[in-house]
Structures are given as C-alpha cells and as structure tokens.
Amino acid sequence: MTNHKNTLMDRILNWIASHDDEPPYLLLDREILKEKISLIGRGIKNSKVFYAVKANPDIDVIRYLNSFNVGFEIASEGELAILKQLNVEPERIITSNPVKTFKFLKEAVEYGIEYYAFDSIAEVEKLAKYTPRKKVYVRLTVPNEGSEWPLSKKFGVEMEEAAQLLIYAKQRGLDPIGITFHVGSQCSNVYNWHTAIHKAGQLKELVRKNGIEIKMLNIGGGYPIEYTKKVPSIETIETKINSILEEYFPDTEIFIEPGRAVVGDAGVFVSRIIGKAQRGDENWLYIDVGVFNGLMESIGGIKYQYIVGSRGEEKEWTIAGPSCDSFDVIDREVVLPEPDVGSLILILSAGAYTISYASEFNGFSTPKTFLI
Structure with missing residues (x-):
C-alpha cells in the first residue's frame, strides 16, 4: 500500500507542477481506477459489476469506466442523463434506489432499463403502473455494524415482509427476480456479508414455496478503502463472500455495486x-x-x-x-x-x-x- 500511494503521489505532484490551475480541485488517477474496476468482482463467481454513479458522477470518470464495459447503478434522471450522453446501453444499467421519482421512472422505461429495486407496497404500485413486466428486486434489511456510513434505517424490509412484497409484485404484473441488500458504506466487518447472504438465502427458500424463483442477488457495495486505518482487502472480502454464495446461491447471477471502492483511493x-x-x-x-x-x-x-x-x-x-x-x-x-x-x-x-x-x-x- 505504501508503494502504491508513493507512486500515486509522484503522479499527483508531477501534474500539479506542470499545471497552473488554482485550487481547490480534485485529481482522479486513471491507473488506480483501472486497477480497482478490474479487480472488483474477479473473486466472485457469476458476478457483474455496476459502478454506483453517485460516488463520483464526473462525466470524464464515467467515460473512462465505461471503456471497461462495466455496468452502472443509478437513482435519478440526472444520473441517467450522464449515461445517455455516453450512449451506455440500457442492458448495462440498473436502478437500486427503492423509492424513485415519477420523472425518473418514465425516463428509465423510455430508455429501456429493465431492473428496478423496491421495498414497499407503494413502490410496487408505482412500478406496476410505470414499469409493467419489468424485472424487480426487493431490498432486504441486513446488519450494518462495522460500517462507517450505515444505510439500514431509511430502506429495506425484514424477511416476512420482503416475501410478501415479492409475491405482491408478481400479482401486479411485475417480474420478481431478485433480492438486494446493503451492508453499509465503508464496511470493515467482513461478517456482515455472511449474515446478509444467509438471510437472503432464507428469503429465497421462503418465496420458492410460492412459485417465485430468485435468479439474481444484488450484494450492493460497501467495500471499504484505507483512509487512516487498515481495512480488509477486496480479495479478502470477495473470498469470504464467494464461499458463502457457493452455499446459498451457487448458480445465481450476482450483481455488485461498488462506488467508493472504485474511485475513493484514486x-x-x-x-x-x-x-x-x-x-x-x-x-x-x-x-x-x-x-x-x-x-x-x-x-x-x-x-x-x-x-x-x-x-x-x-x-x-x-x-x-x-x-x-x-x-x-x-x-x-x-x-x-x-x-x-x-x-x-x-x-x-x-x-x-x-x-x-x-x-x-x-x-x-x-x-x-x-x-x-
């Protein structure tokens, strides 16, 4: 890590010395971006990576990440507008905000986006009206202990309610294909993923009895970066995640939504x-x-x-x-x-x-x- 940061610092100092732009400004290093976006997901079977645009929506950053053919997770018409400018195919876009604006839903459907998260009856009703027959996935509440930015209170439902919502979504003409959760941003507690995947596995079995087959598990983001203290590496986290997935979701498509882990250190x-x-x-x-x-x-x-x-x-x-x-x-x-x-x-x-x-x-x- 020290050599990694020293090399980055050399590039930063060289750029500052050769430019006369007045601070404050943010420098993003291509080499670090490439390293991170290429590493994340490598240790997880059947995985697809969707960069969380909210982490850094700068269009040049998005354009560079787009060159690696990754997917993108968005939550608003503003974020969608960035992807439209770059002609990102709708097949590479998902939206995991469980409560979406009406304007965004209309634009997302018009653009051809297929995947939508939800966690309430009200959202199911909106999705049934604006996104009929689209693929939907429920947000499950999971522990956020060990995360510096917990995300468990505003969104998510417990298992019984999640099962009922998936069943209701099917009744309302949607295609309930998945489960999502978020262990919290900047999560250094590797066992949060174990608990979350185990809980999602129980939900999968519960809804199977009602004729719903879970085809996708979205494990969100949460991979930490090293600010002032040591954190588990991406490789360590993904080794742990993959071993648990092999037990509960061996043949399921896995979505990952890294944001901080892609752009933070860069x-x-x-x-x-x-x-x-x-x-x-x-x-x-x-x-x-x-x-x-x-x-x-x-x-x-x-x-x-x-x-x-x-x-x-x-x-x-x-x-x-x-x-x-x-x-x-x-x-x-x-x-x-x-x-x-x-x-x-x-x-x-x-x-x-x-x-x-x-x-x-x-x-x-x-x-x-x-x-x-």
Whole structure:
C-alpha cells in the first residue's frame, strides 16, 4: 500500500507542477481506477459489476469506466442523463434506489432499463403502473455494524415482509427476480456479508414455496478503502463472500455495486491553506475546500489523511473550510507540521462522495475534477 500511494503521489505532484490551475480541485488517477474496476468482482463467481454513479458522477470518470464495459447503478434522471450522453446501453444499467421519482421512472422505461429495486407496497404500485413486466428486486434489511456510513434505517424490509412484497409484485404484473441488500458504506466487518447472504438465502427458500424463483442477488457495495486505518482487502472480502454464495446461491447471477471502492483511493483533493489562528488552546487551519463544497462525509465520521509541504514544528490542528458557517469544520486533532498560509495541502483518498455532495453554499464554487 505504501508503494502504491508513493507512486500515486509522484503522479499527483508531477501534474500539479506542470499545471497552473488554482485550487481547490480534485485529481482522479486513471491507473488506480483501472486497477480497482478490474479487480472488483474477479473473486466472485457469476458476478457483474455496476459502478454506483453517485460516488463520483464526473462525466470524464464515467467515460473512462465505461471503456471497461462495466455496468452502472443509478437513482435519478440526472444520473441517467450522464449515461445517455455516453450512449451506455440500457442492458448495462440498473436502478437500486427503492423509492424513485415519477420523472425518473418514465425516463428509465423510455430508455429501456429493465431492473428496478423496491421495498414497499407503494413502490410496487408505482412500478406496476410505470414499469409493467419489468424485472424487480426487493431490498432486504441486513446488519450494518462495522460500517462507517450505515444505510439500514431509511430502506429495506425484514424477511416476512420482503416475501410478501415479492409475491405482491408478481400479482401486479411485475417480474420478481431478485433480492438486494446493503451492508453499509465503508464496511470493515467482513461478517456482515455472511449474515446478509444467509438471510437472503432464507428469503429465497421462503418465496420458492410460492412459485417465485430468485435468479439474481444484488450484494450492493460497501467495500471499504484505507483512509487512516487498515481495512480488509477486496480479495479478502470477495473470498469470504464467494464461499458463502457457493452455499446459498451457487448458480445465481450476482450483481455488485461498488462506488467508493472504485474511485475513493484514486482521488486526491488539492487545496490551499487560506488562514491559520490560535483560538484558546486550539490551533486552527483554514483551507479553501470544506464541508459544503467537497468534504461533506467528514461530518459523518470519515477521516482523511493530509499532506503539507512543511518542515515546521508538528502541532495538532483543527481543520476548517472557507465558509462563514461554524458547521464547516472538517477534522480535529490532526497532527501536521506547521504550514505557511498560501501553501498547498493534499487530501488523500478523496475520490468518492466529495464532489458529488458539493454545493456552492456561501458563493464558493464546486471544485473542478481532472482525470490524470
């Protein structure tokens, strides 16, 4: 991992030295993207990969990933519009948002998308009206312990209700072919997948008694990346997943929806230090990208690594963004050598859920993305 990051850093520094673009901006490395998109799914039998566009929807990133003939998971007409621009075939698109807008459903059907997730009677009714005879899959609630960004409360149903929904979907003229779940984003607990697949296996047997054959299992995303602490490797996770699938879903088509695992490590935010101050016993460092224009996940617990080009005295810093809002605090107790105002600060593993969350609050522009 150290050599991997050193090589990436060489490419990042060379790009910065040869360009005069003003920070903040996000750099995405092609070599890392290629490595990740080629690795994910390799260890899982009968698998297809659908990149979760929400992780980083930059059109150049999507265009590059599209060159590997992967699929894409989307949730809105905005994400669909990106894929339309690139002429991505509808057969390579799925939508796993269990509650979709009416406008999106109409456009998705018009474009020819076949796969739709659901987790409520209300959604079945919508799908029956707007997407008759399409393939649908139910969102099952599974444990999210060990995930830094849990996703288990907003969506998903328990097994009995999931079975009833699959049966109802069939009665309403849909084609109930699958089950999906999500163990939570940035999940470092490998056993979450074991529990989830076992539960999905029980659901498969339950609905089989009612004449429904589960042909597809969508295991979502959740593969973690290394921010500031070690996490299980993709190979380790997929070895575990594949062994469980062999037991419960030996001949079933497996969908995977990686987002963070594809783009996270490939991204480095380049920011400039715009101020520093001592307030009480705290040292404050102000930079030109913050919670509102690129680092929203920092308020949810994601901890980034930072690099400054300084040989100054090491101190603990509170790092804050540029806006006038006191909520715009990115991190605390970050140990860094004291940098000069005006110098650069690099934020590592920032390729996922940064620009896609960014707004122009307080008049600060959304940072540009460059694929290098």
